[in-house]
Amino acid sequence: MRIIFVAMLAVDLVSGGASVGLAQDGRAGPAEVVSKVRKAVALLAEQGAAGLEVIRDNKSEFTWKDTYIFVVDCDADKVMANPAFPARVGGDIKQHTDYNGKRYGLELCETAKRPGGGWVEYVWPRPRGGKPSRKISYVMSVDGLPYQLGAGIYDDTVTFEELDRLISGAQ
Secondary structure, three states, X not given: OHHXXXXXXXXXXXXXXXXXXXXXXXXXXXXXXXXXXXXXXXXXXXXXXXXXXXXXXXXXXXXXXXXXXXXXXXXXXXXXXXXOOHHHOOOOHHHOXXXXXXXHHHHHHHHHOOOOOEEEEEEEOOOOOOXXXXXXXXXXXXXXXXXXXEEEEEOOOOOHHXXXXXXXXXX
């Protein structure tokens, strides 16, 4: 156990603390996001629409650090849950644009339908304020239900190659 910790510490020091799986300064990291999205997918697979109430609660485990789980129904073009921006619930996800005018909702829906999900990049504000910045969300669908879930990280440096390696190794 001590050897593993020392090896992880050495990798973190060599990489300047920018490990893809770990977050710094109270920010959610990619590995956390993947884990929480998959946990929320399992919740909805088990509870169906009733699980949406848990995800909508901004005090649940699905709202943490500087991110949150959001749920959309791409077939119905609706946002089903967004604890950080509840006014968006009921909105047409395919019409949503980011702060640069990108219609990210279309890409989110297509990416979520891939086996194992994937990553979508757009410009979005952090839940507790601040200027809009690069957000990359991991999204995936719930088998047998019309829901697509996601959560994102706010990171200006991580690459899609790093993120794709993370999810391909976690399946």
